[in-house]
Amino acid sequence: MPSRKNVQNTRMSKQLRVLHGALLDIAAMMNRPQRDELLIRAAGIPLDRALFPLLVLIERFGPIGVVDLADRVGRDYTTVSRQVAKLESLGLVLRQDNAEDRRVREAVITAKGKAMTELVDGARERIARGVFESWEPHELDELVRLMRKFADAVSHDPPAD
Amino acid sequence: MPSRKNVQNTRMSKQLRVLHGALLDIAAMMNRPQRDELLIRAAGIPLDRALFPLLVLIERFGPIGVVDLADRVGRDYTTVSRQVAKLESLGLVLRQDNAEDRRVREAVITAKGKAMTELVDGARERIARGVFESWEPHELDELVRLMRKFADAVSHDPPAD
DNA sequence: GCGATTATGTGCATAATGCACACATATCGG
Protein backbone atom coordinates (compact mmCIF):
# COMPACT_ATOMS: atom_id res chain seq x y z
CA MET A 1 0.00 0.00 0.00
CA PRO A 2 1.85 3.16 -1.08
CA SER A 3 2.02 5.87 1.52
CA ARG A 4 -0.26 8.84 1.11
CA LYS A 5 2.69 11.10 0.48
CA ASN A 6 4.01 8.97 -2.38
CA VAL A 7 0.63 8.95 -4.07
CA GLN A 8 0.45 12.71 -3.82
CA ASN A 9 3.97 13.07 -5.20
CA THR A 10 3.15 10.87 -8.14
CA ARG A 11 0.01 12.82 -8.82
CA MET A 12 1.87 16.10 -8.69
CA SER A 13 4.58 14.74 -10.98
CA LYS A 14 1.92 13.99 -13.55
CA GLN A 15 0.41 17.42 -13.14
CA LEU A 16 3.79 19.11 -13.50
CA ARG A 17 4.46 17.20 -16.66
CA VAL A 18 1.16 18.32 -18.14
CA LEU A 19 1.85 21.89 -17.08
CA HIS A 20 5.33 21.71 -18.63
CA GLY A 21 3.86 20.48 -21.89
CA ALA A 22 1.36 23.32 -21.90
CA LEU A 23 4.12 25.85 -21.28
CA LEU A 24 6.11 24.41 -24.19
CA ASP A 25 3.08 24.61 -26.47
CA ILE A 26 2.44 28.21 -25.52
CA ALA A 27 6.13 29.02 -25.95
CA ALA A 28 5.92 27.53 -29.44
CA MET A 29 3.05 29.86 -30.23
CA MET A 30 5.12 32.80 -29.03
CA ASN A 31 8.16 31.66 -31.05
CA ARG A 32 6.27 31.58 -34.30
CA PRO A 33 6.75 34.71 -36.35
CA GLN A 34 3.50 36.51 -36.30
CA ARG A 35 2.29 38.15 -39.44
CA ASP A 36 3.10 41.63 -38.19
CA GLU A 37 6.56 40.50 -37.19
CA LEU A 38 6.98 39.37 -40.76
CA LEU A 39 6.07 42.91 -41.81
CA ILE A 40 8.78 44.26 -39.52
CA ARG A 41 11.26 41.94 -41.12
CA ALA A 42 10.11 42.87 -44.60
CA ALA A 43 10.69 46.52 -43.68
CA GLY A 44 14.36 45.68 -43.55
CA ILE A 45 14.82 46.02 -39.83
CA PRO A 46 16.78 42.93 -38.76
CA LEU A 47 14.95 42.13 -35.62
CA ASP A 48 13.89 38.57 -36.12
CA ARG A 49 16.76 36.78 -34.59
CA ALA A 50 18.07 37.61 -31.18
CA LEU A 51 17.01 41.23 -31.07
CA PHE A 52 13.28 41.05 -31.04
CA PRO A 53 12.79 39.00 -27.87
CA LEU A 54 15.07 41.48 -26.15
CA LEU A 55 13.03 44.41 -27.39
CA VAL A 56 9.89 42.79 -26.00
CA LEU A 57 11.53 42.31 -22.62
CA ILE A 58 12.81 45.88 -22.52
CA GLU A 59 9.33 47.16 -23.28
CA ARG A 60 7.82 45.03 -20.57
CA PHE A 61 10.42 45.30 -17.84
CA GLY A 62 12.45 48.37 -18.68
CA PRO A 63 14.30 50.32 -17.49
CA ILE A 64 16.42 47.19 -17.11
CA GLY A 65 20.16 46.53 -16.92
CA VAL A 66 22.22 44.13 -18.98
CA VAL A 67 22.69 41.46 -16.33
CA ASP A 68 18.97 41.24 -15.56
CA LEU A 69 18.14 40.96 -19.25
CA ALA A 70 20.80 38.31 -19.78
CA ASP A 71 19.45 36.33 -16.87
CA ARG A 72 16.00 36.37 -18.41
CA VAL A 73 17.08 35.16 -21.84
CA GLY A 74 19.74 32.73 -20.59
CA ARG A 75 22.53 34.36 -22.57
CA ASP A 76 25.95 35.62 -21.61
CA TYR A 77 25.68 39.22 -20.47
CA THR A 78 28.36 40.36 -22.91
CA THR A 79 26.20 39.09 -25.75
CA VAL A 80 23.20 40.93 -24.43
CA SER A 81 25.21 44.11 -23.96
CA ARG A 82 26.13 44.04 -27.63
CA GLN A 83 22.57 43.37 -28.67
CA VAL A 84 21.23 46.25 -26.61
CA ALA A 85 23.84 48.47 -28.25
CA LYS A 86 22.42 47.38 -31.60
CA LEU A 87 18.89 48.15 -30.53
CA GLU A 88 20.09 51.59 -29.46
CA SER A 89 21.78 52.19 -32.79
CA LEU A 90 18.45 51.36 -34.44
CA GLY A 91 16.73 53.93 -32.28
CA LEU A 92 14.53 51.31 -30.66
CA VAL A 93 15.87 51.72 -27.12
CA LEU A 94 17.72 54.31 -25.15
CA ARG A 95 20.35 53.60 -22.59
CA GLN A 96 20.48 55.65 -19.45
CA ASP A 97 22.45 55.68 -16.27
CA ASN A 98 20.93 54.34 -13.08
CA ALA A 99 20.69 56.86 -10.28
CA GLU A 100 21.38 54.29 -7.58
CA ASP A 101 24.22 52.32 -9.10
CA ARG A 102 26.53 54.20 -11.41
CA ARG A 103 27.68 51.01 -13.12
CA VAL A 104 24.29 50.06 -14.45
CA ARG A 105 23.25 51.06 -17.95
CA GLU A 106 19.53 50.61 -18.16
CA ALA A 107 17.74 50.05 -21.42
CA VAL A 108 14.38 51.74 -21.89
CA ILE A 109 12.10 51.45 -24.93
CA THR A 110 11.69 54.39 -27.35
CA ALA A 111 8.44 55.34 -29.08
CA LYS A 112 9.83 53.76 -32.26
CA GLY A 113 10.63 50.55 -30.42
CA LYS A 114 7.25 50.45 -28.76
CA ALA A 115 5.53 50.86 -32.11
CA MET A 116 7.27 47.68 -33.12
CA THR A 117 6.44 45.64 -30.09
CA GLU A 118 2.84 46.78 -30.37
CA LEU A 119 2.56 45.18 -33.79
CA VAL A 120 3.35 41.79 -32.36
CA ASP A 121 1.52 42.38 -29.10
CA GLY A 122 -1.55 43.16 -31.20
CA ALA A 123 -1.23 39.96 -33.18
CA ARG A 124 -0.79 37.87 -30.06
CA GLU A 125 -3.68 39.60 -28.37
CA ARG A 126 -5.97 38.75 -31.27
CA ILE A 127 -5.02 35.11 -30.95
CA ALA A 128 -5.57 35.12 -27.23
CA ARG A 129 -8.90 36.91 -27.54
CA GLY A 130 -10.06 34.35 -30.03
CA VAL A 131 -9.42 31.74 -27.37
CA PHE A 132 -10.67 33.45 -24.25
CA GLU A 133 -13.87 35.00 -25.62
CA SER A 134 -15.38 31.53 -25.55
CA TRP A 135 -14.29 30.88 -21.98
CA GLU A 136 -16.34 31.56 -18.89
CA PRO A 137 -15.12 34.90 -17.49
CA HIS A 138 -14.21 33.36 -14.15
CA GLU A 139 -11.96 30.87 -15.95
CA LEU A 140 -9.80 33.64 -17.40
CA ASP A 141 -9.81 35.43 -14.05
CA GLU A 142 -8.59 32.28 -12.40
CA LEU A 143 -5.95 31.50 -15.02
CA VAL A 144 -4.51 34.99 -14.79
CA ARG A 145 -4.53 34.91 -11.00
CA LEU A 146 -2.90 31.50 -10.73
CA MET A 147 -0.30 32.22 -13.39
CA ARG A 148 0.65 35.45 -11.69
CA LYS A 149 0.84 33.59 -8.40
CA PHE A 150 3.10 30.93 -9.93
CA ALA A 151 5.27 33.50 -11.70
CA ASP A 152 5.66 35.53 -8.53
CA ALA A 153 6.75 32.44 -6.65
CA VAL A 154 9.37 31.34 -9.18
CA SER A 155 10.65 34.88 -9.66
CA HIS A 156 11.64 35.22 -6.04
CA ASP A 157 13.24 31.88 -5.37
CA PRO A 158 16.68 31.78 -4.01
CA PRO A 159 17.39 28.04 -4.23
CA ALA A 160 18.87 27.54 -0.83
CA ASP A 161 20.67 24.26 -1.72
CA MET B 1 -20.72 56.08 -21.02
CA PRO B 2 -18.49 53.40 -22.56
CA SER B 3 -20.33 50.51 -24.07
CA ARG B 4 -20.36 47.25 -22.19
CA LYS B 5 -18.26 45.62 -24.87
CA ASN B 6 -15.52 48.24 -24.68
CA VAL B 7 -15.29 47.87 -20.93
CA GLN B 8 -14.95 44.13 -21.31
CA ASN B 9 -12.30 44.54 -24.00
CA THR B 10 -10.29 46.87 -21.81
CA ARG B 11 -10.56 44.48 -18.91
CA MET B 12 -9.40 41.58 -21.04
CA SER B 13 -6.52 43.63 -22.41
CA LYS B 14 -5.34 44.19 -18.89
CA GLN B 15 -5.70 40.53 -18.07
CA LEU B 16 -3.79 39.50 -21.19
CA ARG B 17 -0.99 41.84 -20.30
CA VAL B 18 -0.72 40.35 -16.83
CA LEU B 19 -0.81 36.85 -18.30
CA HIS B 20 1.90 37.80 -20.80
CA GLY B 21 4.09 39.12 -18.01
CA ALA B 22 3.62 35.91 -16.07
CA LEU B 23 4.55 33.83 -19.11
CA LEU B 24 7.71 35.91 -19.58
CA ASP B 25 8.65 35.44 -15.92
CA ILE B 26 8.16 31.70 -16.15
CA ALA B 27 10.11 31.59 -19.40
CA ALA B 28 12.94 33.40 -17.64
CA MET B 29 12.95 30.71 -14.97
CA MET B 30 13.16 28.07 -17.67
CA ASN B 31 15.94 29.91 -19.50
CA ARG B 32 18.17 30.03 -16.45
CA PRO B 33 20.74 27.27 -16.45
CA GLN B 34 19.76 24.95 -13.70
CA ARG B 35 22.44 23.51 -11.54
CA ASP B 36 22.20 20.11 -13.16
CA GLU B 37 22.41 21.68 -16.58
CA LEU B 38 25.61 23.26 -15.40
CA LEU B 39 26.83 19.78 -14.54
CA ILE B 40 26.02 18.63 -18.06
CA ARG B 41 28.03 21.51 -19.42
CA ALA B 42 30.88 20.81 -17.07
CA ALA B 43 30.92 17.22 -18.35
CA GLY B 44 32.06 18.65 -21.65
CA ILE B 45 28.94 17.94 -23.61
CA PRO B 46 28.19 21.15 -25.54
CA LEU B 47 24.50 21.30 -25.03
CA ASP B 48 23.96 24.66 -23.49
CA ARG B 49 23.43 26.72 -26.55
CA ALA B 50 20.94 25.77 -29.17
CA LEU B 51 21.00 22.03 -28.65
CA PHE B 52 19.52 21.56 -25.25
CA PRO B 53 16.11 23.16 -25.85
CA LEU B 54 15.83 20.91 -28.89
CA LEU B 55 16.66 17.85 -26.86
CA VAL B 56 13.94 18.75 -24.37
CA LEU B 57 11.40 19.13 -27.17
CA ILE B 58 12.40 15.83 -28.78
CA GLU B 59 11.98 14.06 -25.44
CA ARG B 60 8.59 15.60 -24.94
CA PHE B 61 7.13 15.48 -28.43
CA GLY B 62 9.20 12.91 -30.29
CA PRO B 63 9.15 11.19 -32.64
CA ILE B 64 9.10 14.55 -34.39
CA GLY B 65 10.23 15.82 -37.79
CA VAL B 66 12.50 18.74 -38.57
CA VAL B 67 9.81 21.15 -39.76
CA ASP B 68 7.67 20.66 -36.66
CA LEU B 69 10.65 21.18 -34.40
CA ALA B 70 11.73 24.29 -36.30
CA ASP B 71 8.24 25.69 -36.03
CA ARG B 72 8.32 25.23 -32.26
CA VAL B 73 11.63 26.96 -31.74
CA GLY B 74 11.09 29.66 -34.39
CA ARG B 75 14.23 28.76 -36.33
CA ASP B 76 14.87 27.98 -39.96
CA TYR B 77 14.32 24.26 -40.57
CA THR B 78 17.76 23.88 -42.14
CA THR B 79 19.32 25.10 -38.90
CA VAL B 80 17.28 22.64 -36.91
CA SER B 81 18.14 19.81 -39.29
CA ARG B 82 21.82 20.44 -38.64
CA GLN B 83 21.31 20.61 -34.92
CA VAL B 84 19.40 17.35 -34.84
CA ALA B 85 22.25 15.80 -36.80
CA LYS B 86 24.58 16.97 -34.04
CA LEU B 87 22.39 15.52 -31.34
CA GLU B 88 22.42 12.23 -33.25
CA SER B 89 26.22 12.29 -33.53
CA LEU B 90 26.31 12.72 -29.75
CA GLY B 91 24.11 9.68 -29.33
CA LEU B 92 21.36 11.69 -27.68
CA VAL B 93 18.73 11.14 -30.37
CA LEU B 94 18.08 8.68 -33.14
CA ARG B 95 16.64 9.54 -36.50
CA GLN B 96 14.18 7.20 -38.09
CA ASP B 97 12.03 7.15 -41.15
CA ASN B 98 8.33 7.83 -40.90
CA ALA B 99 6.11 5.01 -42.06
CA GLU B 100 3.47 7.33 -43.47
CA ASP B 101 5.62 9.91 -45.21
CA ARG B 102 8.89 8.73 -46.64
CA ARG B 103 10.32 12.24 -46.66
CA VAL B 104 10.12 12.75 -42.93
CA ARG B 105 13.08 12.00 -40.71
CA GLU B 106 11.79 11.84 -37.18
CA ALA B 107 13.99 12.44 -34.17
CA VAL B 108 13.41 10.28 -31.12
CA ILE B 109 15.24 10.51 -27.80
CA THR B 110 17.78 7.84 -26.77
CA ALA B 111 18.27 6.56 -23.23
CA LYS B 112 21.42 8.67 -23.03
CA GLY B 113 19.52 11.76 -24.15
CA LYS B 114 16.72 11.08 -21.75
CA ALA B 115 19.17 10.77 -18.87
CA MET B 116 20.22 14.31 -19.69
CA THR B 117 16.81 15.84 -19.91
CA GLU B 118 15.88 14.14 -16.67
CA LEU B 119 18.61 16.04 -14.87
CA VAL B 120 17.03 19.34 -15.77
CA ASP B 121 13.47 18.08 -15.47
CA GLY B 122 14.35 17.03 -11.94
CA ALA B 123 15.73 20.42 -11.05
CA ARG B 124 12.71 22.20 -12.47
CA GLU B 125 10.37 19.83 -10.71
CA ARG B 126 11.99 20.59 -7.39
CA ILE B 127 11.46 24.29 -7.95
CA ALA B 128 7.85 23.76 -8.95
CA ARG B 129 7.15 21.47 -6.01
CA GLY B 130 8.55 24.05 -3.66
CA VAL B 131 5.93 26.42 -5.02
CA PHE B 132 2.90 24.17 -5.32
CA GLU B 133 3.18 22.28 -2.07
CA SER B 134 1.98 25.41 -0.31
CA TRP B 135 -0.97 25.85 -2.66
CA GLU B 136 -4.44 24.48 -2.12
CA PRO B 137 -4.69 21.26 -4.17
CA HIS B 138 -7.64 22.54 -6.17
CA GLU B 139 -5.57 25.57 -7.21
CA LEU B 140 -2.96 23.40 -8.91
CA ASP B 141 -5.70 21.26 -10.45
CA GLU B 142 -7.26 24.39 -11.87
CA LEU B 143 -4.00 25.89 -13.12
CA VAL B 144 -3.07 22.68 -14.91
CA ARG B 145 -6.54 22.32 -16.41
CA LEU B 146 -6.72 25.92 -17.62
CA MET B 147 -3.20 25.98 -18.99
CA ARG B 148 -3.82 22.77 -20.90
CA LYS B 149 -7.05 24.25 -22.19
CA PHE B 150 -5.26 27.40 -23.33
CA ALA B 151 -2.39 25.46 -24.88
CA ASP B 152 -4.78 23.18 -26.72
CA ALA B 153 -6.58 26.18 -28.14
CA VAL B 154 -3.47 27.98 -29.38
CA SER B 155 -1.94 24.80 -30.74
CA HIS B 156 -4.77 24.19 -33.16
CA ASP B 157 -5.39 27.65 -34.50
CA PRO B 158 -5.40 28.18 -38.18
CA PRO B 159 -5.66 31.99 -38.30
CA ALA B 160 -8.33 32.30 -40.93
CA ASP B 161 -7.48 35.94 -41.85
C1' DG C 1 40.55 51.92 3.59
C1' DC C 2 40.97 47.92 0.86
C1' DG C 3 40.19 43.48 -1.14
C1' DA C 4 36.39 40.99 -3.11
C1' DT C 5 32.50 41.21 -5.88
C1' DT C 6 29.62 43.08 -9.48
C1' DA C 7 28.12 45.79 -13.94
C1' DT C 8 29.49 46.79 -18.36
C1' DG C 9 32.35 46.62 -22.50
C1' DT C 10 36.04 44.81 -26.21
C1' DG C 11 38.77 41.33 -28.81
C1' DC C 12 38.77 36.99 -30.66
C1' DA C 13 37.69 32.42 -32.27
C1' DT C 14 33.99 29.45 -32.70
C1' DA C 15 29.17 28.21 -33.27
C1' DA C 16 24.65 29.27 -35.08
C1' DT C 17 21.94 31.09 -38.62
C1' DG C 18 19.17 31.92 -42.89
C1' DC C 19 19.22 32.05 -47.89
C1' DA C 20 20.00 29.82 -52.29
C1' DC C 21 19.97 25.66 -54.24
C1' DA C 22 19.32 20.61 -54.77
C1' DC C 23 16.98 16.08 -54.54
C1' DA C 24 13.26 13.05 -53.23
C1' DT C 25 8.59 12.35 -52.07
C1' DA C 26 3.71 13.61 -51.63
C1' DT C 27 -0.33 15.98 -53.15
C1' DC C 28 -3.31 18.24 -56.34
C1' DG C 29 -5.97 18.91 -60.39
C1' DG C 30 -6.96 18.15 -65.20
Next chain:
DNA sequence: CCGATATGTGTGCATTATGCACATAATCGC
Protein backbone atom coordinates in the same frame (compact mmCIF):
# COMPACT_ATOMS: atom_id res chain seq x y z
C1' DC D 1 -2.66 8.54 -64.96
C1' DC D 2 0.54 12.28 -65.17
C1' DG D 3 2.49 16.83 -65.06
C1' DA D 4 2.58 20.73 -61.97
C1' DT D 5 3.02 22.15 -57.53
C1' DA D 6 4.00 21.64 -52.71
C1' DT D 7 6.57 19.78 -48.97
C1' DG D 8 10.53 17.53 -46.13
C1' DT D 9 15.25 17.21 -45.71
C1' DG D 10 20.07 18.32 -46.62
C1' DT D 11 24.49 21.16 -48.26
C1' DG D 12 27.27 25.31 -49.35
C1' DC D 13 28.22 29.79 -48.16
C1' DA D 14 28.47 34.29 -46.06
C1' DT D 15 26.85 36.66 -42.20
C1' DT D 16 25.49 37.04 -37.49
C1' DA D 17 25.45 35.50 -32.68
C1' DT D 18 27.93 33.67 -28.98
C1' DG D 19 30.89 32.80 -24.85
C1' DC D 20 35.48 33.18 -22.90
C1' DA D 21 39.41 35.95 -21.55
C1' DC D 22 40.46 40.20 -20.23
C1' DA D 23 39.80 45.11 -18.81
C1' DT D 24 37.85 49.21 -16.29
C1' DA D 25 34.89 51.27 -12.96
C1' DA D 26 31.66 51.08 -9.18
C1' DT D 27 29.86 48.94 -5.06
C1' DC D 28 29.96 46.02 -0.97
C1' DG D 29 31.47 44.33 3.37
C1' DC D 30 34.96 43.64 6.75
